[in-house]
Amino acid sequence: MEKTAVIWSKQNKEKKFRAAELFLISAAAGGFLLFFRSLEGLHFQLWLCLPPVLLCPWILARIGRMERKRRRLAAGCAGAAACLLPVLVPALREQLRMVLEQLRGRPGTGAAADGAVLYLSLLFAALVFLLEIRAGLHWPLYVLTTAYLLLAPFLGIFPGMATVFLFCIFQISFWVLQGGPRLSMAGLLSLLFAAALLLVQLNPEWFYQAAFAAEGYVQRTVKRMQGSPVQVNDGTVSRGNLYPTGEEKLEISSATRPEETVYLKSFSGGAYENGVWQPAQEEEVYERMEDNTLHWGEYESWIPGMLENMYFMLSLDIRWEEVQHAAALQIRNLDSSDDNTYVPYLSMRGRMTNLGEGVSLYFYQPRSEMEVDWDAIPESYRMYAEWYREAQQAYEKEIQQEYTRVPEAGTERLSSLCRENPLESLEEITAFILQILGEMHYTRTPGLFPLNQDPAEYFLFEGREGYCQHFASAAVLIYRFYGIPARYAAGYAVPASDFEQEADGSWSASVTDEEAHAWPEIFMEDYGWMPVEVSPSGDGGTPSYAGLDLSLLEQFSKPGRFRTGALSAQPAEAAPTKAFSGAGDGGTADFLILAELFLLGLVVLAALLFLKGEFQRPAVSHMDAREIFTLLRQALRAAGKLKKAGGDGREFLMCPDEAVPGLDGKEVENLLEIVREEAYSGHSAEKGKEARMLYRKAVKALYEKLPFWKKIYFRWKGFL
Numbered sequence: 001m002e003k004t005a006v007i008w009s010k011q012n013k014e015k016k017f018r019a020a021e022l023f024l025i026s027a028a029a030g031g032f033l034l035f036f037r038s039l040e041g042l043h044f045q046l047w048l049c050l051p052p053v054l055l056c057p058w059i060l061a062r063i064g065r066m067e068r069k070r071r072r073l074a075a076g077c078a079g080a081a082a083c084l085l086p087v088l089v090p091a092l093r094e095q096l097r098m099v100l101e102q103l104r105g106r107p108g109t110g111a112a113a114d115g116a117v118l119y120l121s122l123l124f125a126a127l128v129f130l131l132e133i134r135a136g137l138h139w140p141l142y143v144l145t146t147a148y149l150l151l152a153p154f155l156g157i158f159p160g161m162a163t164v165f166l167f168c169i170f171q172i173s174f175w176v177l178q179g180g181p182r183l184s185m186a187g188l189l190s191l192l193f194a195a196a197l198l199l200v201q202l203n204p205e206w207f208y209q210a211a212f213a214a215e216g217y218v219q220r221t222v223k224r225m226q227g228s229p230v231q232v233n234d235g236t237v238s239r240g241n242l243y244p245t246g247e248e249k250l251e252i253s254s255a256t257r258p259e260e261t262v263y264l265k266s267f268s269g270g271a272y273e274n275g276v277w278q279p280a281q282e283e284e285v286y287e288r289m290e291d292n293t294l295h296w297g298e299y300e301s302w303i304p305g306m307l308e309n310m311y312f313m314l315s316l317d318i319r320w321e322e323v324q325h326a327a328a329l330q331i332r333n334l335d336s337s338d339d340n341t342y343v344p345y346l347s348m349r350g351r352m353t354n355l356g357e358g359v360s361l362y363f364y365q366p367r368s369e370m371e372v373d374w375d376a377i378p379e380s381y382r383m384y385a386e387w388y389r390e391a392q393q394a395y396e397k398e399i400q401q402e403y404t405r406v407p408e409a410g411t412e413r414l415s416s417l418c419r420e421n422p423l424e425s426l427e428e429i430t431a432f433i434l435q436i437l438g439e440m441h442y443t444r445t446p447g448l449f450p451l452n453q454d455p456a457e458y459f460l461f462e463g464r465e466g467y468c469q470h471f472a473s474a475a476v477l478i479y480r481f482y483g484i485p486a487r488y489a490a491g492y493a494v495p496a497s498d499f500e501q502e503a504d505g506s507w508s509a510s511v512t513d514e515e516a517h518a519w520p521e522i523f524m525e526d527y528g529w530m531p532v533e534v535s536p537s538g539d540g541g542t543p544s545y546a547g548l549d550l551s552l553l554e555q556f557s558k559p560g561r562f563r564t565g566a567l568s569a570q571p572a573e574a575a576p577t578k579a580f581s582g583a584g585d586g587g588t589a590d591f592l593i594l595a596e597l598f599l600l601g602l603v604v605l606a607a608l609l610f611l612k613g614e615f616q617r618p619a620v621s622h623m624d625a626r627e628i629f630t631l632l633r634q635a636l637r638a639a640g641k642l643k644k645a646g647g648d649g650r651e652f653l654m655c656p657d658e659a660v661p662g663l664d665g666k667e668v669e670n671l672l673e674i675v676r677e678e679a680y681s682g683h684s685a686e687k688g689k690e691a692r693m694l695y696r697k698a699v700k701a702l703y704e705k706l707p708f709w710k711k712i713y714f715r716w717k718g719f720l
Contacts, residue, residue, distance in 0.1 A: 029125035031166030235277035250511035264342035269488030410454035431556035493517035662701025
């Protein structure tokens with residue numbers, strides 16, 4: 001008898017251990033579900049999705065205790081449903097596509113995605129259950145959650161405190177259950193985690209600035225070791241921090257000292273989507289010019305060269321009496337791994353071939369001296385001028401559509417801001433842009449931008465901190481919203497102050513990756529593509545380029561002229577904290593989620609108690625008399641009726657009315673007799689049925705006399 005009780009007690013301990021595992025798997029599944037809260041633009045009802053996700057491991061555990069045939073049937077049905085649902089339900093398939101787009105970093109549409117979030121969370125819970133319970137593989141999920149918690153900030157994902165909390169609880173507790181540190185060590189780890197979380201919440205700016213300093217040191221060291229160049233021409237707007245190494249990239253020289261910043265362009269961006277500028281498709285524009293307007297036929301091949309050199313040639317040849325020479329700029333590329341071409345504005349490439357490897361020569365006109373007067377064109381040059389004018393008009397017609405496109409998704413707030421400020425003239429639009437960007441803070445360490453938001457819009461309305469790539473992207477989009485053809489340009493901007501005179505009288509400048517820069521460029525009639533400086537990192541002051549009425553710009557730049565209330569809702573000083581807390585799941589929102597989780601947990605706990613009792617009842621119906629007797633003794637001890645129970649059951653006979661509520665002395669003696677007969681004579685179905693009847697009668701009477709908190713425990717243990 002004692003041996004049987006010991007064996008059952010060992011089995012019951014194993015069931016306790018499994019229950020703890022299921023609780024922790026539910027915590028991990030809940031953390032995964034709450035992760036979707038960090039994706040702004042993705043909406044779902046937490047109260048609707050959380051209960052089935054938390055219950056999933058318990059339901060799978062119940063299926064695992066079924067007979068083999070029933071278990072295989074249930075598993076097959078569940079697997080078929082998981083595979084066929086996205087195929088058969090178009091709404092779910094569309095929601096899954098939207099969620100995957102969010103995970104890839106594309107802005108969300110704000111549509112509800114309850115089905116997709118629930119589907120993915122249930123798959124995650126099932127996967128964790130299969131790995132942890134069925135396969136016994138604990139390290140895959142442990143490694144996955146650890147990597148996620150460590151790498152998420154560097155990927156621009158902010159999981160939120162609730163997700164981090166549940167994942168850490170899962171990791172620490174599972175570590176203990178799987179033979180890791182003792183309970184005291186687990187408590188210490190929990191305290192350290194709580195303290196670290198509190199410190200980050202109280203002083204996030206200091207914490208992340210320290211992290212950025214370390215990140216910058218690592219990046220600079222790796223770049224120096226690998227010799228990797230700064231990518232200034234790939235069109236990708238950075239979502240992180242910028243750490244120049246200070247390495248020399250170019251060496252430029254000029255016969256005369258430049259009087260203005262020299263912009264050396266290597267990239268022009270056309271189509272834009274979610275922080276990526278595609279290279280401008282000028283060849284397609286030239287083809288449409290010929291097909292729609294020019295019809296030059298065999299002279300079609302002249303179009304690219306004419307447009308590239310047009311404004312330099314007009315300024316030089318038409319104004320020959322005033323400008324008898326063009327400035328010569330020699331550019332030497334010092335980076336052998338960089339095959340980009342850097343071209344100054346209003347220039348024409350020289351044909352000299354003895355400059356050496358990696359050296360190019362350009363003749364250019366300073367922007368401040370640029371002027372085109374079609375009426376003053378010499379008669380001998382008028383035919384060529386007419387061709388230039390035809391090409392310019394055809395080009396303007398085509399780029400009006402090509403370079404005014406703005407993506408609809410992800411830029412809704414910027415579009416609304418522009419609609420609130422109806423503007424017309426170029427000077428007024430430029431003043432509007434300068435006022436907006438003047439409210440932003442320039443820094444090379446703005447933090448990490450969320451992957452699921454457009455970086456230009458996030459920079460303007462939430463982060464409010466950034467560097468040239470963010471300033472330029474925002475400016476180009478605003479120009480385009482107002483119908484001004486604009487492109488994103490990148491390369492190097494070399495201030496005039498960087499040039500130093502050499503012994504031979506020439507002027508030279510050493511260009512490092514510190515001068516890597518991005519700026520907007522707009523197309524202006526009779527001047528072509530012209531750079532516009534909008535970043536505080538530029539040459540400062542009022543932007544100066546040919547064709548702009550500076551007095552009109554100054555008039556439009558008066559404070560309070562434009563409506564920028566949407567931008568002023570959040571002070572720039574608060575930006576660092578917001579940038580790190582995450583989108584839609586940080587700060588106060590985390591505590592609200594935890595409160596929500598607690599209330600839902602109470603409901604789920606009640607459901608688990610009910611289901612646990614339901615799961616346990618069939619086991620009693622299959623027990624023999626000895627197992628029922630052992631279970632009854634466990635129930636009595638749990639209720640505080642038997643402090644010291646022996647193995648032969650004699651303590652039942654000493655005071656049966658008190659020891660076993662609901663059974664009199666004769667019924668207790670009858671139960672003991674059934675147990676003894678079964679021990680020596682084997683199992684009897686009739687006697688087993690009577691033992692189960694006596695057990696249920698005793699447990700029911702015992703349950704009714706228990707206080708509330710013991711009733712909960714009693715149901716949880718499945719005694720009832």
